[in-house]
Amino acid sequence: MKRKIFCKMRRDKTLSWIVAGALLVAAVACGKVMITGRSQMLLFSQGELTSLSNQAYTEIMSKSVPSNNSTHIKMVNKVGQDLTQAVDRYVKEKGWDKSLEGITWKFDVIKSDQVNAFCLPNGNIVFYEGIMKITNTPDLVAVVMGHEIAHALAKHGNERMSQEALVGVAGQALSAYLGSESEKTQMLFGLAFGVGTQLGVLLPYSRKHEYEADRLGLIIMAMAGYDINVAPGFWEKMSAGGNSKMEFFSTHPSDANRIAQIKRVLPEAATYIPKK
Numbered sequence: 001m002k003r004k005i006f007c008k009m010r011r012d013k014t015l016s017w018i019v020a021g022a023l024l025v026a027a028v029a030c031g032k033v034m035i036t037g038r039s040q041m042l043l044f045s046q047g048e049l050t051s052l053s054n055q056a057y058t059e060i061m062s063k064s065v066p067s068n069n070s071t072h073i074k075m076v077n078k079v080g081q082d083l084t085q086a087v088d089r090y091v092k093e094k095g096w097d098k099s100l101e102g103i104t105w106k107f108d109v110i111k112s113d114q115v116n117a118f119c120l121p122n123g124n125i126v127f128y129e130g131i132m133k134i135t136n137t138p139d140l141v142a143v144v145m146g147h148e149i150a151h152a153l154a155k156h157g158n159e160r161m162s163q164e165a166l167v168g169v170a171g172q173a174l175s176a177y178l179g180s181e182s183e184k185t186q187m188l189f190g191l192a193f194g195v196g197t198q199l200g201v202l203l204p205y206s207r208k209h210e211y212e213a214d215r216l217g218l219i220i221m222a223m224a225g226y227d228i229n230v231a232p233g234f235w236e237k238m239s240a241g242g243n244s245k246m247e248f249f250s251t252h253p254s255d256a257n258r259i260a261q262i263k264r265v266l267p268e269a270a271t272y273i274p275k276k
């Protein structure tokens with residue numbers, strides 16, 4: 001009995017150290033998402049995220065065939081450049097340059113029927129030919145592209161890794177952070193981005209991150225002068241016709257709540273349309 005209590009005390013003590021450490025870390029690693037102003041905890045440096053993304057990108061591309069469809073390549077690059085130039089300009093005007101650190105926008109199209117697209121935290125945006133059958137106009141490419149850019153700008157990957165570090169493998173991962181054990185950081189990145197399991201199929205973000213990426217994505221679309229009003233119809237069509245084989249839509253379930261939220265933020269996004 002005595003022993004049991006002692007063990008419990010020890011465990012509690014260890015736990016309280018972890019909690020205390022976590023609070024300390026949270027206190028020093030708090031960030032704010034641009035535009036939405038939401039507070040977030042970021043335990044990893046952008047440098048770490050960029051370097052892990054670079055490795056993941058090289059791995060994904062080495063196992064993929066680049067598209068030779070010039071229409072797709074041109075459309076993805078044009079929309080990508082329009083959106084990222086608009087957002088970069090806005091961020092610089094606001095003096096938020098730090099949020100672009102470690103991000104170099106680059107656009108690729110992969111020859112594959114996978115219905116998927118993603119953006120790594122280093123700014124590498126990849127579309128698969130499969131999704132181009134659905135996003136077959138510049139405005140529709142901009143819906144998906146804006147959403148993906150938003151995940152990178154809002155540092156959702158870093159935040160998810162930070163949450164996993166504290167909640168999932170609390171003690172170990174916290175020591176990884178405090179001791180900069182790159183192997184464990186790498187493991188968390190792999191967990192967060194599905195790297196090493198199914199290449200290019202990123203694990204779903206939380207609902208909170210999805211809603212935020214939808215809202216910021218529409219704002220980014222508006223800044224670049226794309227038609228934000230196509231977004232609700234696009235997600236409605238996907239919610240009716242999407243299936244689990246369409247990777248992008250299985251990780252981005254577009255239920256009624258999500259579509260309602262998109263409609264709700266349209267007027268806010270419209271305020272970012274450049275005045276002629």
Ligand SMILES: [Zn+2]
Nearest residue numbers: 205210213252
């Ligand atoms: Zn998303």
